[in-house]
Amino acid sequence: MSPSGADGAGRLLVHIKPADVVTGMYIHGFVGSWFDHPFWRKKFLLEDEDDVIKIRQSRVEAVIIDGERGAVPAPKPAVAPSLPPAPRLATQPNPMARRYAPPTATTKATSFRQETKRAARIVEKSKKQVGAMFEAARMGQAIKIADVAPLIDEIRESVERNNKALTNLVRLKSKDEYTYMHSVAVCALMINFARKLDLDEATIRNMGMAGLLHDLGKMAVPQMILDKAGRLTDEEFTTIRSHPERGHALIGDNPEIPDVARDVCLHHHEKMDGTGYPFGLQGNEISMAARMGAICDVYDAVTSNRPYKDPWSPCMALGRMAQWRGHFDERLMQVFINSLGLYPAGGLVRLNDHRLALVIDNCEDDPSAIRVRPFYCTSRLQLLDPVEIMIVQDRGPQILGTERPEFWHFDDWDALRGSILAQGPGLSAAA
Ligand SMILES: [Fe+2]
Known part of the structure; x- marks a missing residue:
C-alpha cells in the first residue's frame, strides 16, 4: 500500500496494488491507461468477487480506493515500496487536442x-x-x-x-x-x-x-x-x-x-x-x-x-x-444500448420504482410507448406477480436503463425469462 492522502474534497484516497483489492473497498479510480482497466464505471463499491478477480487480472498499475466510503487494507508488517505518482490517462500527445480548442459552436440540446x-x-x-x-x-x-x-x-x-x-x-x-x-x-x-x-x-x-x-x-x-x-x-x-x-x-x-x-x-x-x-x-x-x-x-x-x-x-x-x-x-x-436510448424487446430493464422488468415491445417511432412486464422487486429481492404496464414519457414509472441478468444471480435466467414472456396474452411479439 502506498502512502495515503486526501483529495481536495478531504477524502482518504489510498493507492494499492491490484492484487490487494478485496470486496468492501470503494474504488475511486485506476492508475494506468483507461483502456487497461476492466470496467466502464470509474467509481463504485466493490461487492462482487468476479469484479475482484477482474481487477487482479487487469493490466492497471494500481487501484485508488476511497477509505471514507469503503474498507481499507490491513496494515502490513513491512513497508511496501511506494507506487509512482498516478500518470495521466493519455499515453501520447494528443495532436487533435493541441490543434483544436474546444468548439465554440453551440451544443444546446x-x-x-x-x-x-x-x-x-x-x-x-x-x-x-x-x-x-x-x-x-x-x-x-x-x-x-x-x-x-x-x-x-x-x-x-x-x-x-x-x-x-x-x-x-x-x-x-x-x-x-x-x-x-x-x-x-x-x-x-x-x-x-x-x-x-x-x-x-x-x-x-x-x-x-x-x-x-x-x-x-x-x-x-x-x-x-x-x-x-x-x-x-x-x-x-x-x-x-x-x-x-x-x-x-x-x-x-x-x-x-x-x-x-x-x-x-x-x-x-x-x-x-x-x-x-x-x-x-x-x-x-x-x-x-x-x-x-x-x-x-x-x-x-x-x-x-x-x-x-x-x-x-x-x-x-x-x-x-x-x-x-x-x-x-x-x-x-x-x-451501448443505453447510449442509444433504445430498449430491445426481451431485454431486462430497471424501473425507477425498484422493479426489474422485461421489455415486451418497443415502438421506435414513439419512444414514449414501451410495454414492459415488471417481475422482480429489487428492494425486497423477490419475484412479483406478473403484470404488464406501458411506460409513458414523464408519467408513472420510468426506465432507468438496461440491466445484466448475471448481476442479479437468477438461478436460470433463460428459463425465468421464457416463463415471464409466456405468461399473459399479447406477448408473442417478444418471444
Ligand atoms: Fe472491419
Missing part, C-alpha cells in the same frame, strides 16, 4: 426533427471529406488530421445536441457510399458511446477518429469483393479478413493519428471468446476501445442496407446482439 436537418448537411459534407481521405489513403498518401478533425468536432456537436438524429441518418446508405458512410456512422456511434462512458473531451475525439478510420483497410480490398452478394470464395474471404492489418499498415507511424485509432483499426474484429481475427485475442487482451469499436461496427453493419441482406431495425439489432454469447463485452453492450 435540440429536438430530433431540428437536428435531423442540421445533421443532413453534416452527413453530406462527411461523404465528400471522408471519401477524399480514403481515396488519398488508397493512393498511398498520408492522412492529414487537419482535413478531418473539424468534421469530427461537427459530428460530436451534432451528437451532443441530439444523439439520435445523425446516428439515424447515417443508417441510410447507398451501395457505392457504404464504406465511407459506415465510417461516419461508426465515428458518431463511438463518440456517443464515449460520452455515455463519461470520458474526457480529448479521448472522445480520439474515439471519433478511431471510428472514422477503423475500416480504412477496406481501401485495399477490391470493391467487387466488398459488394459481392453471393458466397465468397476462400480466397476472397481471406482478402476481406486482411483489412484490419492492411488498415493498420496504411495508418503506419503517422504521428498525427492517435494510438487508439491504430488499436481499433487492427482489433475491431476480435471477439471476447477468442474466435475473432486477425489474432484471436480474447477477454482482457482486447482493449476497451477495440471492444467498443466492435460493437459500433456490427451495430451499424446490421442496421444498414447491404447488397446481400435487409437491414435489421435498431431495436432488433440490439436485442439480437445482446444475446450473442462470446462476441462482445457484455457490460459495454449494455452501456
